[in-house]
Amino acid sequence: MKVRDCLVSAPGKAILHGEHAVVHGKVALAVSLNRRTYLHLKATSDGTVCINLPNIDTFLCWNLSEEAGQRLDFDLLKRLRDFMGLTNGNLDTSNMATLTFLYIYMSLFGSGELPSLKVSVWSELPTGAGLGSSAAYSVCLAAALLCASGAIPAPLKEWDHTCRWHQEDLELINSWAFQGEMIIHGNPSGVDNTVGTWGGMLRFLAGKIIPLSRVPLIRILLTNTKVPRSTKVLVARVKDRINKFPPIMIPVLDTVDAVSSTCEKVLTEMTREPITGEHYNTLEELIDINQHLLNVMGVGHPALDMVCRVTLAKGLHSKLTGAGGGGCGITLLRPETDSAIIQSTMQDLKDCGFDCWETSIGGPGVHCILLSYTFVLTQTQTHDSFPQILLPSNCSSS
Ligand SMILES: Nc1ncnc2c1ncn2[C@@H]1O[C@H](COP(=O)(O)OP(=O)(O)O)[C@@H](O)[C@H]1O
Ligand SMILES: C[C@@](O)(CCOP(=O)(O)O)CC(=O)O
Ligand SMILES: [Mg+2]
Structure with missing residues (x-):
């Protein structure tokens, strides 16, 4: 199965008020930041699925025929934990990110032929510092894998070099990103993935989102x-x-x-x-x-x-x-x-x-960056290992 290449990006967030209380059904006010996470999904033909996560020094590849044998009997998350040899005790940074990727990948593609692909993620957000890096990661994974699987269409061109999905596609992205947050946070409120998906400033209460337009x-x-x-x-x-x-x-x-x-x-x-x-x-x-x-x-x-x-x-x-x-x-x-x-x-x-x-606050939510737009993800001082990506062709069919 050949999937569509794409480059997506989602913002981090700052909670002005309501962190923790929001997990217990109280109001939170949150706003997107102008620091973002980027994900490049590339179809490959070598029969592997690979993740490059330079921010957390995680570079892994699985052979698809071996993985395929693991995937029939029990609950998916438990099977993936077993597959990776995980217990609650060793759910560290790298394992949580890997489990989140595998969970969304297997959920979206697991009933058919698993596609060979490589996912590279790079972020301007500090990892594990309160700015929603986990949500930006989950939103990017959800958007790219949903788009690659055909569950949502290629997004519509927005500005010069970006394109954005319709409301109902964003809702689907948000719901899968929430599942990613459940793996990383345990019991998330959903506010972080919601800001990462929609961007801007919003009031969040028990899953209800009210964008503050002014x-x-x-x-x-x-x-x-x-x-x-x-x-x-x-x-x-x-x-x-x-x-x-x-x-x-x-x-x-x-x-x-x-x-x-x-x-x-x-x-x-x-x-x-x-x-x-x-x-x-x-x-x-x-x-x-x-x-x-x-x-x-x-x-x-x-x-x-x-x-x-x-x-x-x-x-x-x-x-x-x-x-x-x-x-x-x-x-x-x-x-x-x-x-x-x-x-x-x-x-x-x-x-x-x-x-x-x-x-500055209030950056745009998740979007796809046209691969025709020559986009360079630059190295940062802290992540020297990440290669510069110079992307040549187009990700949008529109
Ligand atoms: N750029 C990234 N690449 C891979 N995994 C990431 C990245 N950013 C965040 N994560 C995942 O999110 C976790 C941090 O989430 P969390 O503790 O909620 O902190 P934050 O406040 O940054 O959201 C990391 O341990 C890792 O599993
Ligand atoms: C503490 C909390 O309110 C926000 C957590 O944000 P972060 O992962 O620290 O960026 C948890 C949640 O809302 O799920
Ligand atoms: Mg988080």
Whole structure:
């Protein structure tokens, strides 16, 4: 079976408010970032299925005839775990990413002839740092494999060099990406894959998505403490704490919910009336409140406290974003904040050993990049092993 080549890309995300609470049915406000994950799927003819995942040093190939023999009797995920020799104890970075790929690949192609192909994934997002790298990876896998299998059509040309799918195709991509997130997160809310699929800023509540079409332009700093952590472990930690202290923790989740709703109200006001210092004061207070609530949930970290302290010394307010326990924090920049202050804050954060950058928010969701558009995925300083890809022909049949 010959499949269609394609190059897809999906954005990372920042959660403004509502991380963890969203897993327990509360509101989250999330926004896509201008840092993305790219996936190149190439049909091959050597009877193998290969994955190149340079961000996590994973390069694997399976012979399709051997794999095919493994695939009939029990539940697919269990069979794939057995096939890879996995137990819960060794579900590390590489195994989770591999299992996610194999799960979607086998689910989409397993009832027919398995296609020979190579999937290469490269990301501008730090892995496991709270910016939704797992969701961007799952969204890219879902889009590329659904497209290759013919389950969704080639996307329609959007701008010069990108093309995008229809609403119902995006819904299918999102539902498969959610399954990928289930493998990586254990019990995901679905907010990350939803932002990765649709992009923009949205309100997410129990699977319901409300895109916020009019949002003020907000500037934020992202700081990666580089303290490694796993979303799956942190989500499980919060659940344990809720089970241990329900009368204490349930009101905490309700308070986070109220923080998210209040923030949404302020953001909406900021699109309807002239933006004032009072709007920003409220946004800053909400950030401080939520950071304390996340500490109560048990997902803080001394490095994140440091981000809050260093930025507050310059009058700027920060909170963790994503699962916490390390990873990234966000800092709100006020419109009047002098660029010299921003630069010196960034320098102070870098002096702590953190990575720090200013970002624009609200990038587009998953799309396909026309292979006719000569697109170079450049090497980054951290992923020297990834080859430059210079892609020659066209991925769209439209
Ligand atoms: N570029 C990538 N290539 C392969 N796997 C990835 C990539 N980015 C993320 N992953 C998978 O996602 C996992 C990190 O997910 P998670 O702990 O949820 O952190 P994040 O906050 O970045 O989403 C990694 O362990 C890996 O399995
Ligand atoms: C903690 C949580 O709310 C967000 C996790 O985001 P990330 O994997 O840390 O980028 C979990 C979820 O919503 O599934
Ligand atoms: Mg994740």
